[in-house]
Amino acid sequence: MSEPVSALNGAAFATGIAQITELGPRGMITLRGDLSARSFTKAVASVAGVAVPDIRTCAQSGTDGIAWMSPDELLVMCDYAEAGEKVAALNTKLAKQHALCVNVSDARAVFEVRGPRAREVMAKLAPVDLAPAQFTTGMFRRTRIAQVPAAFWMPEADVFHVVCFRSVAQYVFDVLGVAAQPGSEVDAF
Template sequence: MSDVALALGGASFDGLVKIEELAGQGMVTLRGDLTDKAIVKVVKDVFGVTLPGIRETVFAGSTGALWMSPDEALLLCSYDDAQAKADDLATKLADSHALVVNVSDARAVFQLKGSMMREVIAKLAPVDMSPDAFKPGMVRRTRMAQVAAAFWMDDASTARVVCFRSVAAYMFALLSTAADDASAVNHFTR
């Protein structure tokens, strides 16, 4: 695992939710027409997942795809496989109008785990976090306080947050403050 992947030294916080930095997440950005059959086929061949629908995620084990915009997907894999998968994807898409970049070292990932996860995120992002509006399998690309971020739920009490590595310490501080035991609002537990 790269020393770069351990930007905060595996930071963790335990409050309303447990927050952990997840080191070693491989991430490949794909820009292009996400409905192009050639692109869809190559992503399936290289990453083993289909491209997701609008604001959705698709996972097959530890490999996944996140919808980021109409022409952008974030593809997830192990850190050690990211460059090889990015190279393979780029080679196979050489005749398509597409951009492929390994962004693993440019991003940080945090996991939030606990029954108050929705409340912690709702304090920071302008997203309806009610269980009817945001469910596992959905992703949101938004802002959390002052920084760009994306997040999705792995299950009913676990979410992952991705941000630029350059603001990882700020994001960790934001999440930790929102998860402080003294800050409970109990909006989603009424």
């Protein structure tokens, strides 16, 4: 079996006002179903290893996580090698419920934006209120970054994780790099 290859082979930009790094292959599962059903959320949490998060948030424990994507959709995150097993487990546990579970790991790219000006870099590109009182650790947004679909969250202070389609990974990396170029501070926050 061949080794998984990320979209940009771990590309990094470290000379600006924030550090941009492609995080490599990550397990990602799109899961649709009735998020208001206790049996659904209980089954998902048992497989994912974390509780189903509230609206517009992300729950994480190490590499395991669940992000709220929409009223009937979650993004389950895990180690890349575990994604297939988790899809099988979810399909088994949700067999008697209306649910759709798909491994989308190879269709996505994940970036980290890190540093005291990471919030400023993200604010330049996404139509989201990123004021510190409005967007805090654990919050999650599905939005656009410079005209392409993306989602992001803050796993910790001064760190954003960005998920986009693999097909636009180079573009997202490039626009993040432009937004983080030296001397581009705007002191908004």
